[in-house]
Amino acid sequence: MRRLLGAWAASAVVALAWLADTASACPSCASPLEENRQAFVDTTIFLTVVPLTLIGGMVWWIRRRLRAMEDAPQISVPDSLLRDAGPFSKGR
């Protein structure tokens, strides 16, 4: 049964690939103006890359800060001293 399902799925993928053609509603494929078509391609790449870069960059930066903090020597500070300073207040 599993083999049959697998064969059916593979056939469906091959059939879809065979049927795929230029989509008339897709401006990247069908615009009569070359400059316009290129603009659609460029902005599609741009809008795909920007969020990935933002999220990736933020994760990388947070990981780097976390590692730097873990590597830094820890000194135990009494609570009385912390209370005087306030919760991270006026910290420079």
Added chain:
Amino acid sequence: MPDDALGRPYGIPVRREPVLPNGVLGMLIFVATEIMFFSGLISAFVIGKSNAIGGWPPPGQPRLPIEETALNTAALLASGVVLYFANRAFKKGAPNTKRLLGVSIALGGFFVLFQGAEWVALIGQGLTLTSGQLGGFFYLLVGAHALHVVAGFIILLYTYRRLSHDELDRFTFWPAQIFWYFVVGVWPVLYWQVYL
């Protein structure tokens, strides 16, 4: 029981600074959404420009002041650089922090005023939001940025006030800087796309 470097016994809980203060994380997420907002606007503009019949800028429309805005761009970039030095001075507790922050705010204010004057001149020449594709895109993109500059200007004024009262901490100053750097950083892209 062994003692630590300060001669106190071990075992006292260590209170650590957060990896990223809440304000900074919140501002980073906000700026990320703003970058996507401006990316969408710029993309729409690029598509619109490429679709224009008769070339860009459209014939019969006023020309945008490239040279004057270059000067204004320099003022905004200088504002960002001065803010960077203000932060360095703030970290060291140097007395010139206030002066540097003041200069950064003044340069930001100059940018806003200059742009206001530019808009008045362009409206006088007939470039309005409804005069055509150029006007529509120009006021949308540059206007959206101008709103952000005004917001950043108010935030910097707030930090300046807190600094004057010796109440400014880095957890307030840091997010304000992130926002201002975003405002400064996005402008050259807009200038390149809209004006050049």
